Every structure is written in structure tokens, then in C-alpha cells.
Amino acid sequence: MSGSQAIVEALKGEGVKTIFGIPGGAIMPVYDVLYDEKEIRHILMRHEQCAAHAADAYARVTGGPGVCMATSGPGATNLVTGIATAYMDSSPVIAITGQVPTSLIGRDAFQETDIIGITTPITKYNYQVRSVRDIPKIIKEAFYIATAGRPGPVLIDLPKDMQTGVDDVDFDVDVEIRGYKPNLDPHPLQVKRAVDILVEAERPIILAGGGIHWSNAYGELLRLAELLMAPVVTTFMGKGVIPENHPLCLGCIGMHGRVEANKSIMMADVVLAVGVRFSDRSTGKVDEFCTEAKIIHIDIDPSEIRKNVAVHLPIVADAKKALKAIIDELTRRGLKREKSEWLKRVETLKKEYADTEPGGELTGANAVKVLRKVLPENAIVATEVGQNQMWASLYFKVLKPKTFISSGGLGTMGFGFPASLGAKAARPDVPVVDIAGDGSFLMTEQDLATSVTEDLPVIVMVLNNSSLGMVAQWQRLFFGRRYSHTDLKGIPDFARLAEAFGARGVRVHSLNELEQVLKEAVKADVTVVIDVPIPREENVLPFVPPGKSLREMII
Secondary structure, eight states, X not given: OBHHHHHHHHHHHTTOOEXXXXXXXXXXXXXXXXXXXXXXXXXXXXXXXXHHHHHHHHHHXXXXXXXXXXOSTHHHHHTHHHHHHHXXXXXXXXXXXXXXXXXXXXXXXXXXXOHHHHHGGGSSEEEXXXXXXXXXXXXXXXXXXXXXXSOOOEEEEEEHHHHHOBOOOOOOOOOOOTTOOOOOSOOHHHHHHHHHHHHHOSSEEEEEOTHHHHHTOHHHHHHHHHHHTOOEEEOSTTTTSSOTTSTTEEEEOSTTOOHHHHHHHHHXXXXXXXXXXXXXXXXXXXXXXXXXXXXXXXXXXXXXTTTSSXXXXXXXXXXXXHHHHHHHHHHHTTOOOOOOHHHHHHHHHHHHTOOOOXXXXXXXXXXXXXXXXXXXXXXXXXXXXXXXXXXHHHHOOOOSTTOEEOOOSSOOTTOHHHHHHHHHHHOTTSOEXXXXXXXXXXXXXXXXXXXXXXXXXXXXXEEEOSBOHHHHHHHHHHSTTOOTTOBOTTOSOHHHHXXXXXXXXXXXXXXXXXXXXXXXXXXXXXXXXXXXXXXXXXXXXXXXXXXXXXXXXXX
């Protein structure tokens, strides 16, 4: 069997059904095998960065690994932004790259690059295949590492002679990686101490992060919150871990967090943080974050404990297992709280800052609210990065798990559109929408061709302020309105751009028109790009200025 055949068979053995990629000279033998393959769908992207983002989104929607593939050199390096995005957001992506033949490695051969060296800091692990016989074992290990413990990307580099070489290949291999056995079970004594702290708390709050998604701990989170009658705030990556219309949910904290969420967490006396990494975007000025609270931190990655925030009690474990153990201990003690003065205070805050119905001007905030009204609960929303992302965070209430996808850690402009294609490939049965900004969408809009040719119809709602809106907002607030190189000058005409790719393009001029077009777009069988002109100087508020405490929000 050739190495290329072994690769494809091993991927099928891992249950791979979809690969996002672009062929090139150093990966052509694998693509030649894929030509006759019936069990794996290959989706031809128009840029390797988009392939990585699509695979990332596919992973976030399915909960299992997403696979992307590229050739050597520039093909491989084009994957890097997507791999780094997946790494920062703990997404299990398997990136497969072609490489020059082993005899040419290190000789500056055509399209050679040291992708192993480049990606070492942004992958959980990476491999360069040096024997055809090793391929089944490497593939199995790669999938295990990508998904075990804290998920993350793994890269497999394939020298061309390893693809064309022929050898006896045994697929009956077991994975046993000495030194990599993530701890999943919480320590019983730590669980009891956590319960002691929670029972004594007067103003408890739960801070839930993206770890809840990967652990599928949705039920346990909700059960614990209701048992404690504790409000729940989330990090941006945790958005959607609890239905955002649940009475105990306050929404996201952080730089563009909701007012009630930021105020409440800063008043808490106990913070139960689950699957979070205390990013600076979430905590604001870290020295002033919850200084009066005892913090219990549950995380599967021991390196996250006390990395950014001092905690009183760490629990290194899988979020689902840890929350279940705490629930069991609380139940054993017979605790069931009623509504407290603390919760009444939080509810008052929540009412004070409740959302209003969309109305009046066609603004970014109103457009997102209209989108929420139109979409069914199970629709999937991806976002670009910038003001559009923060309007989505503030005003798009996520009601079902794994239906909100965004680039949190790396903040990658251009992420949303290819992510929406990956999400559509994973869930063709539900509407998928990219909430976009004009600047961000322009970074990967060439994959409109992919959406049309690969039958991946999505909706792109472009909140078009003819500028790099978030940068312009900072220039407005901190640089005396000196709009240095953020004016995009209204180029291009997005409706005509969409039509050029074979998609449908529409420009709307009112909220009513937007609502009608969205309703039609949900039923469309082709990608629809909706150009939504919004005021150029609309700010995203609330806003915690960089380096300030969550108490110093601009509302």
C-alpha cells in the first residue's frame, strides 16, 4: 500500500467524512487517492487560511476534529493563521501538509518551508512522517492528542516520498502515549472544599467558559446554577453554554461585556470559574478583578491554574465530571437554595439594562436584534472580528449549544465567513449566518466561490460602516478622531460582488426591509450577501477601556 492510500484509509478509520483543502505539488499523491474516494467529501476552498477556519468551525459544531489539507511552502504557511486561531480557542483541528521529499529537506528546495518549526508554538503536537509504516499510528495518535484533555490542533507533515512510497501497513494499532494522560477526575477533597465555600457564600456567581462546550457540560452547569440559585456569567468563548434567555444568565463579561454581567461578578464573594482562562479581555485590569471574592477554578489544563489570576481553590479536571461531583456533594448535603437577596439584586440590575426591541435607525445593534428575531433557535451564527463581533456578543442571544462560533483568543479578521462554510458542511440542515463587518469580510470573501460551487448556502449580513469600525472607534475615543487609514471608502459594492460569484446580493435601507430579506434568505438555496449600511460613527457600548477595571465601563 502506498503512503497516500494509507493516509486516506487511516483518516477513514478515524471517521473523517469531510476535508477542507487545496491541492498543490507536494500533496498531489494524496489528492490522487482522494479522486476516487467515496466516503470522504473534499471541499475545495479558495485560500488555505479559509480551509483551516472551516475545519475549525466544523470541529466546534460537531464536537469532533476538523481536517484541513494543503501543500508545502506557501500552502502550509497559509494555514498558520487558522491553526493559531484553533490553538487559542482550543479547537481540535488536524492539519495535513505536503512536504518536499526527505532527500531535499533542509536544502531550500522549491516550496520548502519548516512548517514543523513554524507551528510548534501553536499546536498541541506535530509530526513529520518518516516511514510509511508509521502512518496509521501517527494518524491515530494525532486524533487522540487533538481531542484528549484540552482540545487543540495537531499538524502532520507528509514528505512527498512518504506519500509515494510503498510498504506493508498495519492499521491495527493502539494509542499509548507515555506522559500524556490528562487528569479527568476531580480530587474528592477539593470537591468537598469547593462545596464548603459555595455553601457559605452570600453572593456566589458562576463564570462559565469555552471548556463547558468541549466537555458537553451544559446540563451539569444549568443543574448546579439552579441548585445554588446562582447567576451565571460567561466569557466570550462561553457564550451559549447556558441559554441566554434563562433567568439566571447574565451574558458575557469583559471589555464588551454586558453591564449587568460585569457589575455582578465584581460584587460577588465567591466565583466558581469553569473552563475559563481568565483572558485579559474577560478580566479587564487583572489586579482589580474580583479582589473581594474567593475564586474556585475548574480547568482540565493544569497550566491555566494561577496563570493569570490567583485562585483560592484549583480543581484540575474535566468540567462535566467536576460539576457533577459538586452537584452530587451538594445533593448529599441536602442543599437547595431559594431566591436570595443577592439574586434579587442581580435581577434588578438585569432589568435595568435589559435589551430594547429593535426600532428606529438601521444600526449595527438593531440589525443583530432583528437577526435574532428572524432565525430559529437552532440556527448557527458565526462572526467576523471587530464591532460586528461585539454587537453579536451583546445582542444575539444564543439559545442552543454549539450554535455560536467566533474567533476569541486570536481575534482573527476574516474568520467568520469560512467558519460559516465549515459550519454549513457540518450542519446542512440548519440556517447558517455570518455576522460580518465590511473590513473583515473582505479578507476572505473569495470563498464565496466555494460556497456556490460546493453547495454551501449561507447568509452573510455585512454591517457596512465603510471603515475598520473597531479601530476607528478606538481612534474616536483615544486618538482625538484621527482616523488614520481606517476609511474603506465604501468599496466594493457587496451586492454586485456577491452576484459576480454566483451568489445573491441585496442592499437594504431599513430595518423592515432587512427583516424581510432575512426571512427570504433563510429559505434560499444559494448564499445571500446582505449589505447593511450602518452609521459610520456608531460605537459598541458598553466598553471597558484597555488597562482599566471592569468597574470602569463606559456605558
